[in-house]
């Protein structure tokens with residue numbers, strides 16, 4: 001078919017999905033004739049499709065080389081295609097793979113890790129099968145919901161940060177957390193409170209963060225709004241406090257966070273305790289933690305405990321040894337390791353996390369830890385100077401990875417064993433490639449699924465220093 005420049009209309013294609021992109025959407029290629037009679041390729045991104053599937057899609061503006069398209073019909077389905085149990089799945093941006101049987105998701109995650117390390121010249125057979133969850137639902141202990149301008153509460157639409165899907169349920173969040181969120185949504189509706197409009201910078205309610213410890217049962221509700229909970233708002237807020245304290249005795253921290261800033265994040269200029277205290281207690285792997293509204297903490301505690309167990313198994317900590325925990329956060333790995341080594345130094349850039357890590361060490365009776373608030377690069381230099389070279393080092397960097405400069409500093413510090421916990425196989429692979437010239441061997445990589453129905457995968461890996469290499 002030939003179209004002229006003035007004629008732009010939708011075109012229907014039946015095509016095969018050949019791979020998945022980094023966000024978990026199907027990718028397909030179709031050919032069409034342009035106005036000069038030449039065959040031009042269009043690369044299609046088709047959410048909620050799987051490799052090998054034949055799908056029928058309508059493409060608007062097909063003259064463009066890359067288009068997103070919605071599958072209108074699955075002509076030939078993947079053998080592991082399934083029906084999502086969540087009514088919000090097709091629109092909500094929270095999960096991308098609920099249409100894929102869990103075993104298929106796990107295989108895909110294993111393959112991703114294998115491809116990532118093979119691309120850096122490592123042996124893909126070192127990667128074990130991904131450890132999944134027995135029950136891959138209701139695994140999240142923390143959710144951040146957003147208010148729409150009309151005051152309804154929900155999650156962002158897939159690929160559209162301006163549109164909010166009104167919440168009826170969420171099958172990956174704890175059940176009580178969803179019930180508390182629905183109570184707040186109902187309250188906002190009854191009092192006709194407005195949601196925040198980020199373009200006009202007006203409206204009251206912005207976000208609701210709900211976190212609940214699966215170990216202690218304690219729940220925190222943190223409501224972010226553009227005004228203080230006083231004056232004309234006081235009556236509505238009082239009504240909410242009564243509902244929450246009556247119906248949710250597990251809420252031991254109910255916070256109102258005032259945020260008048262343009263940046264649409266869960267941050268606060270002023271905080272008010274509406275009920276209880278300003279933190280909750282949580283426990284992980286037998287250690288107790290205090291969590292404030294802005295504390296980073298593992299969001300899938302059951303699988304996080306497996307990560308800790310694996311890290312300990314691979315690291316083989318000894319009482320005679322010194323250890324560095326790089327990117328230590330509030331000490332999730334530091335505390336279990338500190339119990340098993342002579343001395344541990346934790347390095348982390350966020351000062352409030354370091355303050356929490358120090359308190360968590362004290363709360364858990366550990367007196368052999370030293371926590372430093374610093375950028376990883378500067379932190380390693382500083383710790384090595386005062387602490388000497390460690391026998392064991394673990395790192396758990398953000399998705400962007402540790403980077404070459406940090407990895408080369410680690411190589412020069414010559415720890416005998418390095419345990420790398422990663423949430424991004426691609427940056428993990430490029431990071432560990434930096435260690436090869438220093439004489440490190442990759443021994444094993446164990447992927448763990450902390451986020452079922454999403455593309456994310458974590459890995460724990462062990463690298464050992466080859467003693468025969470001249471240093």
Ligand SMILES: C[S@@+](CC[C@H](N)C(=O)[O-])C[C@H]1O[C@@H](n2cnc3c(N)ncnc32)[C@H](O)[C@@H]1O
Pocket residue numbers: 296297298327328329330331332333347348349350353374375376377396397398399423
């Ligand atoms: C994936 S989290 C791991 C936290 C901790 N290990 C845990 O499991 O709770 C990565 C941590 O690295 C910290 N971080 C990010 N960039 C950093 C940097 N340049 N130097 C030091 N820490 C950094 C973040 O604040 C975050 O706490």
